[in-house]
Amino acid sequence: MASLAPASFGAALTAAHDASGAQHYPQGTLYVVATPIGNLADITLRALHVLQLVDTLACEDTRHTQSLLRAYGIDRPNARLLAVHQHNEAEAAQGVIARLVQGERIAYVSDAGTPGVSDPGARLVAAVRSAGLRVLPLPGASSVTTLIGAAGLVAEGGDGSAASAFVFAGFLPSKAGERDAAVQGLAQEPRAVVVLEAPHRIEALARALAVLGERRVTVGRELTKQFEEIATVPAAALPDWFAADRDRTRGEFALVLHPVAVDDGGAAEGERVLRLLLAELPVKTAVKLAAEISGAPRNALYETALRMRKDAGDD
Structure with a gap:
């Protein structure tokens, strides 16, 4: 303070x-x-x-x-x-x-x-x-919104529009196995994700997040304080980034995983497959199969499916 x-x-x-x-x-x-x-x-x-x-x-x-x-x-x-x-x-x-x-x-x-x-x-x-x-x-100060505002969350690919949605995950489990499982869950989330961490666990969290590869992560350390530091690096580089300067492991942390890059081809294919499946199957089943076939994000396909059903009902 x-x-x-x-x-x-x-x-x-x-x-x-x-x-x-x-x-x-x-x-x-x-x-x-x-x-x-x-x-x-x-x-x-x-x-x-x-x-x-x-x-x-x-x-x-x-x-x-x-x-x-x-x-x-x-x-x-x-x-x-x-x-x-x-x-x-x-x-x-x-x-x-x-x-x-x-x-x-x-x-x-x-x-x-x-x-x-x-x-x-x-x-x-x-x-x-x-x-x-x-x-x-x-209302007032929050590390969540403070970091979101400084991260520049823009979905790569597609039309380059800003990512308007994010998920707040808070503190991940302290036990290694449970933390790794939580990270695997976050890997399936296409939206931005905000997590918090304490200094004595930040290096363990960095190692766990490294499996996310090239997904960008913005680290906010000591936000609003004298030694505030904000940096964006690929998840795979997080352990080395912290190891490069021991001062980087000091203080309180908020981190945001940037939204998954949009693959226009995958999104278009997912929508094509979804449209075919919706003609024969319930929404949830069609979305699940379309995601597995095309690799497009399930959440995005679900929103698309609801829009398709609504449009069909308006005809």
């Missing part, structure tokens, strides 16, 4: 009040607040206002959150901080619900980024919503 003196945010706190103070903040509501993933300046004005406003602040780590608040010049007594983390989330959620029923405003923050995205928070939100209480999200 970047180090900035509390006084640096005095104007920001005033701006937060001026910009957000007149908005409506209902009582009995859980506010899910995104916090910076590194650079403290990546906080929203509305987040600053809500962190000052709420009655209780639920957080993944009370000590970490207290340090964050002090960096912004926000003074909250420890008694108003409530620990809600992966080991107690289900139980702690009941305490949060009890406070909400009493009309409290409660904010939840994880250590960094958006709660519930490879961080605690999802179980808490589910429990609060199941109790019929309101959840109000405050």
Whole structure:
């Protein structure tokens, strides 16, 4: 996390009040607040206002959150901080619900980024919503969207249009066999895929991803921090890329597998075969066989099949 003196945010706190103070903040509501993933300046004005406003602040780590608040010049007594983390989330959620029923405003923050995205928070939100209480999200920093925005995800081949879809896989399994199996699954996914990893496992992940060969991978290391590094290399070259500089294995990581290059010939053949099969077979069966025959991506063929059926119904 970047180090900035509390006084640096005095104007920001005033701006937060001026910009957000007149908005409506209902009582009995859980506010899910995104916090910076590194650079403290990546906080929203509305987040600053809500962190000052709420009655209780639920957080993944009370000590970490207290340090964050002090960096912004926000003074909250420890008694108003409530620990809600992966080991107690289900139980702690009941305490949060009890406070909400009493009309409290409660904010939840994880250590960094958006709660519930490879961080605690999802179980808490589910429990609060199941109790019929309101959840109000405050968007902000996320390593997922940060890296997607810097990766330049353009499908190679075809018309060169940007790849609009991606899959978020989060942290892959830590055990080698399970991780390798997960990578084999990702190899069948034609869309971009975002994965996260910790420094002590990044080299093992690099070796596992190397089987993807020439598929491009963008590595985001220490995103938004002082030593941020973003590089795109073929998957097969990942182990050597990390080995070339030991500093590259330090920090927190997000990686994005670029979309599979489009093969115009394979796509055209897949559509031709699919059209023939749809005349005789159900959609799922036709898609499965067309993918096996042509090598075209199954997901793309499935969307094509639905479009063909819709067009046929409109005639």
